[in-house]
Amino acid sequence: MIIDYSVDADGIASITWNMTEYPMNVLNAQSIASFAEAVQRAVADPAVKGVIITSARSDFIAGADLNMMLKIKEPAAVAEFVGNLHTLLRGMETCGKPFVAAINGAALGGGYEISLACHHRIAADNPRSLIGLPEVTIGLFPAGGGTQRLSRRIGLRAALPFLLEGRKLDPRRALEAGLVDQLVPPGELLAQARLWLLEHGPANAVQPWDKKGFQLPGGAVQSPHGQETFTLANAMLRAKTFGNYPAPLDILSCVYEGCQTDIDTGIQTEIRHFVKLAVSPEAKNMIRTQFFAIGEANKLARRPKGVPPSSIRKIGVIGAGWMGAGIARASAEAGLEVALLDTTVEAARQDTDIADLADCDLVIEAAPGALPVIRPATGPERPGHPVRLHFFGPADKTPLVEIICGTDTGDESLARAMDYVRKIRKTPIVVDDGRGCYTSRVASAYIDEAMAMLAEGVAPALIENAGRHAGMRLGPLALADQLAGKLPQGIGKQAAVDDVSARMIERLPRLGDKTGQGFYDYPAGGDKRLWPGMNAQFPRAAQQPDTADVRRRLLYAQSIEAARCLEEGVVRGPQDADVAACLGCGFPAYLGGPVSQIHSVGVERFVQECEALAARHGARFTPPALLKDMANRNEAFYEA
Numbered sequence: 001m002i003i004d005y006s007v008d009a010d011g012i013a014s015i016t017w018n019m020t021e022y023p024m025n026v027l028n029a030q031s032i033a034s035f036a037e038a039v040q041r042a043v044a045d046p047a048v049k050g051v052i053i054t055s056a057r058s059d060f061i062a063g064a065d066l067n068m069m070l071k072i073k074e075p076a077a078v079a080e081f082v083g084n085l086h087t088l089l090r091g092m093e094t095c096g097k098p099f100v101a102a103i104n105g106a107a108l109g110g111g112y113e114i115s116l117a118c119h120h121r122i123a124a125d126n127p128r129s130l131i132g133l134p135e136v137t138i139g140l141f142p143a144g145g146g147t148q149r150l151s152r153r154i155g156l157r158a159a160l161p162f163l164l165e166g167r168k169l170d171p172r173r174a175l176e177a178g179l180v181d182q183l184v185p186p187g188e189l190l191a192q193a194r195l196w197l198l199e200h201g202p203a204n205a206v207q208p209w210d211k212k213g214f215q216l217p218g219g220a221v222q223s224p225h226g227q228e229t230f231t232l233a234n235a236m237l238r239a240k241t242f243g244n245y246p247a248p249l250d251i252l253s254c255v256y257e258g259c260q261t262d263i264d265t266g267i268q269t270e271i272r273h274f275v276k277l278a279v280s281p282e283a284k285n286m287i288r289t290q291f292f293a294i295g296e297a298n299k300l301a302r303r304p305k306g307v308p309p310s311s312i313r314k315i316g317v318i319g320a321g322w323m324g325a326g327i328a329r330a331s332a333e334a335g336l337e338v339a340l341l342d343t344t345v346e347a348a349r350q351d352t353d354i355a356d357l358a359d360c361d362l363v364i365e366a367a368p369g370a371l372p373v374i375r376p377a378t379g380p381e382r383p384g385h386p387v388r389l390h391f392f393g394p395a396d397k398t399p400l401v402e403i404i405c406g407t408d409t410g411d412e413s414l415a416r417a418m419d420y421v422r423k424i425r426k427t428p429i430v431v432d433d434g435r436g437c438y439t440s441r442v443a444s445a446y447i448d449e450a451m452a453m454l455a456e457g458v459a460p461a462l463i464e465n466a467g468r469h470a471g472m473r474l475g476p477l478a479l480a481d482q483l484a485g486k487l488p489q490g491i492g493k494q495a496a497v498d499d500v501s502a503r504m505i506e507r508l509p510r511l512g513d514k515t516g517q518g519f520y521d522y523p524a525g526g527d528k529r530l531w532p533g534m535n536a537q538f539p540r541a542a543q544q545p546d547t548a549d550v551r552r553r554l555l556y557a558q559s560i561e562a563a564r565c566l567e568e569g570v571v572r573g574p575q576d577a578d579v580a581a582c583l584g585c586g587f588p589a590y591l592g593g594p595v596s597q598i599h600s601v602g603v604e605r606f607v608q609e610c611e612a613l614a615a616r617h618g619a620r621f622t623p624p625a626l627l628k629d630m631a632n633r634n635e636a637f638y639e640a
Helices: 029-044 066-071 075-094 110-116 146-154 156-165 171-177 186-199 224-241 246-258 263-278 281-298 322-333 352-357 411-423 438-456 460-469 476-482 495-507 547-568 574-585 594-601 603-617 625-632
Strands: 003-007 012-017 050-055 099-103 120-124 182-184 314-318 337-341 362-365 373-375 387-391 400-405 427-432
Touching: 003 029, 012 029, 012 186, 029 075, 050 186, 066 281, 075 110, 075 263, 099 110, 099 186, 110 146, 120 171, 120 186, 146 156, 146 246, 146 263, 156 224, 156 246, 171 182, 182 186, 224 246, 246 263, 246 281, 281 427, 281 574, 281 594, 314 322, 314 352, 322 337, 322 387, 337 352, 373 411, 387 411, 400 411, 400 438, 400 574, 411 427, 427 574, 438 460, 438 476, 438 495, 438 547, 438 574, 460 476, 460 547, 547 574, 547 594, 547 603, 547 625, 574 594, 594 603, 603 625
Parallel strands: 012 050, 050 099, 099 120, 120 182, 314 337, 314 362, 400 427
Antiparallel strands: 003 012, 362 373, 373 387, 387 400
8 A cells, every 4th residue: 555545525635645565655656656646536536625645654755765766877767757756746736726735744855845845734743753855965955846845935045954954853943944834733633734725725726936926035046135145055065065965066056046947947957957966976875875874784784683682771881081971971861871980990890889880781891092891791790791892082972883793792792782882872883803993994094095195295285185175074184183092003004104103103292182282283272283393394295196196095095994894804794884984984975985985986997096006106005805806707895
C-alpha cells in the first residue's frame, strides 16, 4: 500500500500516504505515480470540493528516495523524475480545487515541498517534529519547486537560510517563520484541515504567485533589498565553501534567476540546475557518506550479532582531566548517571573511592596522555576485556568515537562499547589495533605532507590556504599546533619531516597552541597568525608550486594512508574509513572521505597520479598493493 484514498459525505477527499514497505514515506517513481493517480482522481471527481494530504505514518513525507538518487547516472533520468513531480504539483496548484497539507509529523525535503504546493498548511503541535529543506546537507537542493515556492512565500532573505543551510524548525518555530499557516493539537489535525477546506477553501484555491500583480515579499531580486541580499549571500558563501560545494551555488542561481520570472519559468530553471547537480560526484559522495554511511554507523551496523542490547544506566569515569571531564559531561547530557573520580587510574585502584563505582554498568579510565579505556564489567578490576576509545577533543562536542579492538576483545565488550557510544549520541567507528588509530594516521599524513613542503621551501601561507581552500576544517600547520604531541610517531615518517619536527619541538622549542607558540603565534586576546620566524627556519624556494598541486598532495596523502589502513585491516571497510575521516579529521564532505575521493577519481587514474607524485616527491606517494590490484582488475570501492 502506498496511498489511501477516500471521500467523505461533504465531498472532502483524503489522500493518505502509507508506504508500509519503507521505513518512511519517500518520493520515488512508484510513489509519485500513485500520488498522481490519487490527485487526478480527486480533481476529476465533481463531488470533491477539497483535498487533504496527510500520512498514516508517524511522520508526514520525507524527501526523495536517496537509494534511487544515488543510482541515477543519466541526466535524462533525473529530468524525467523531477519533471513528473513538477507537473503533478503545478496541477494541484492550478486545478481550481483547494488542497490542504495536514502535517502530522516531520516534513522534510520533498515532503515539505508537497505541502508548499498546497493552498494551506496545518501542522500538528508536536515539538519532536521538524519541518524544512535539508537537501543541501547531502549535496543536493530542493528540486520539487522549493527554491521557487519558499522564496515567493516568505521572501528572498528569509528563504535563503532554509535553502543554503538546510535549517529545520519545530512546528511552533515553523509557524513563526511562515513555513506553515496553522498549528493545532495533534488530535485535531484532520478535523481542522477539513474545517478549513469547508469554510475557507473555495476562496483560497489559487496560490499567491498565480494571482495577477503578485510581488515577492520584502522586495524583488533587482530591488535594493534583493541586490544587497544576493551580494551578501554570495560573499558569505564563497568565504565558507571556497566554491567546493556546487549545491549552494546552484541554489543561489535558482533563486536569483527563477524569482525574476513567472513560477513556471522558475521551475524550469530549477530543473535545469538540478539535473546537472544530481549526477555530480559531489552529490554522489555526500549522499553516500553523509546520509548512508553515517546512518549505518549510527544504526550500529558493525555491532556483533546475537549480543543482547546493553542496559546502561550509570557509568564511572576515573580521571577528571580535560578528556575525562568531557566524557562525563557528554554522558550526563545523554541522561546517564555519572560517578566521576578526580584521581589517577593507579590511585583509584587502591582508593576507597572505588566503592563509588560498584554499581556502575561501565567504567571508563581516562588517564592523562592515554586513550580512555572502557571496561564492560562493573569496576576496573572485574573480568572482561577492555576496549579503548578514541574521543576527539572536546569529548563532549565532537561527533565521532573510534572504538579500538585488540586481539582479545570479545563480542560482548565491543557490543557494550558501541551501545554506550550511541547512548551518548555519538557515531561509533570500529577499528582494529595497529600502528596508531586510523584517524591519527590520516591526520598525521596530512600534517607530514605539510612539513615536507616546508622543508622543500613552500611558503607556509600557501600550504595553509591550500588546505583550507580544499575544504579541510583546519590548515595542516594549525592542526599540527592543535595536536602537538598527540599523533603517533614512526608512521611513514621521512627525514625531512623529522627534521622539521625536531627543529620546532626540540631546538626552538615551539610546542603548539597550548603554549602560545607553534607554527602560529597565539597572542593573548588576539587572533592566531603564522609565525614570521618560519621564513628564516624554512627558507622559501624561488619557484613556488601551483595551489592546485599543493591541494592535491595534501588530499592524496590522506587517501593513500586510508588505503594502507584498509589493506592492513586497521579499518574494516571503505564506509568506515570515509565516515571516520570526515567526522574525526575534518576531511571535506564534498569529497565524501579519502576512499570516496579515490572512487571519484577512479582507482586506475588515482594510482597513475600517485605514481607520478611518487616520482616527483618521494616513495610516500607510492600506492599500496591494494590499489594497484584493484586498478588491474578494474574494480571500484562503491557501485555508484
